[in-house]
Amino acid sequence: MRTRLIIPTPETVRSRAERWLDVERAAVVEITSEEKGYPVESAFVSGEMRGWRAAEPGPQTIRLIFDQPQKLKQISLVFEEKEIQRTQEFVLRWSSDGGNSFREIVRQQWNFSPPQTKREVEEYQVELSNVTLLELVIVPNMSGGVARASLKSLRLS
Numbered sequence: 013m014r015t016r017l018i019i020p021t022p023e024t025v026r027s028r029a030e031r032w033l034d035v036e037r038a039a040v041v042e043i044t045s046e047e048k049g050y051p052v053e054s055a056f057v058s059g060e061m062r063g064w065r066a067a068e069p070g071p072q073t074i075r076l077i078f079d080q081p082q083k084l085k086q087i088s089l090v091f092e093e094k095e096i097q098r099t100q101e102f103v104l105r106w107s108s109d110g111g112n113s114f115r116e117i118v119r120q121q122w123n124f125s126p127p128q129t130k131r132e133v134e135e136y137q138v139e140l141s142n143v144t145l146l147e148l149v150i151v152p153n154m155s156g157g158v159a160r161a162s163l164k165s166l167r168l169s
Contacts, residue, residue, distance in 0.1 A: 019151040032058070033084075033168040035076060042075040047160070055163045063092070066147035066152070072161035074148045076085070081108070081142040082168075089148075090164040093124035098153040100124065100161075104136075107145040114147065121154070131164075 025039070035041070036058040043052050043064075050065035052074060066072045084106075091100065101121045105114040117140075122132045153159035 013022045031084065031169055035166075036166065038080070038082065039076040039078045042073070042077065044072045052163075055166050058167075063090075065161060065162040066150075066160045067161050069152065069158045071149060071151045073165065074150075074166070075111075076146040077110075078144055078146075079143070081144050082140075084138055084140040084143050084146075084168055086167075086169045087134075087136040087138060088165070088167040089132075089134040089136075090166075091122065091154070091162065092130060092164045093159075094126050094130050096153075096157075096159050097103055097125050098123075098157070099155065100132075100159075101151045102147045103147075105147050106140055106143050106151075107147075108142040109144065111145045111147075 016037065036136055045067040047065045047067045050062050052064040054062050055064040060063070075090055085103050087104065089102075089104070093100070099121055101119065103119045104117045106117060117138060118134075118136060120134065124130060124132070146168070148163070150161035150163070152161040
């Protein structure tokens with residue numbers, strides 16, 4: 013067998029080469045709440061520092077309703093928590109019929125424990141066709157309390 017050692021491609025080169033969906037042009041975004049200064053649009057803009065944050069504690073929903081059915085191959089989510097120790101759960105699901113029925117992609121829990129564990133990065137390789145709606149439901153603290161949901165970034169390709 014012939015083998016060859018290669019140098020891994022740096023992460024910055026890979027991410028620049030990826031073609032992310034322009035969500036602002038491709039979908040209507042519905043949200044349950046939004047803190048002033050942390051609009052949901054900032055979670056879809058590359059290089060944006062703030063991301064989205066809910067205006068109130070408790071479960072929150074971000075729903076993307078696509079103008080045209082989409083084919084999705086990759087979903088990237090980044091969550092950050094710099095202040096409160098908590099266990100968060102999110103559910104990512106999709107629909108091909110405008111939200112009449114859903115298929116779950118993932119249900120994930122994550123323990124934030126700042127300053128050691130303050131960032132959750134999730135990358136999913138998927139094969140989804142005719143996606144008319146993508147929904148992210150975030151339960152910011154499984155124990156209840158005053159934690160607010162936030163989303164640093166959401167990218168789709």
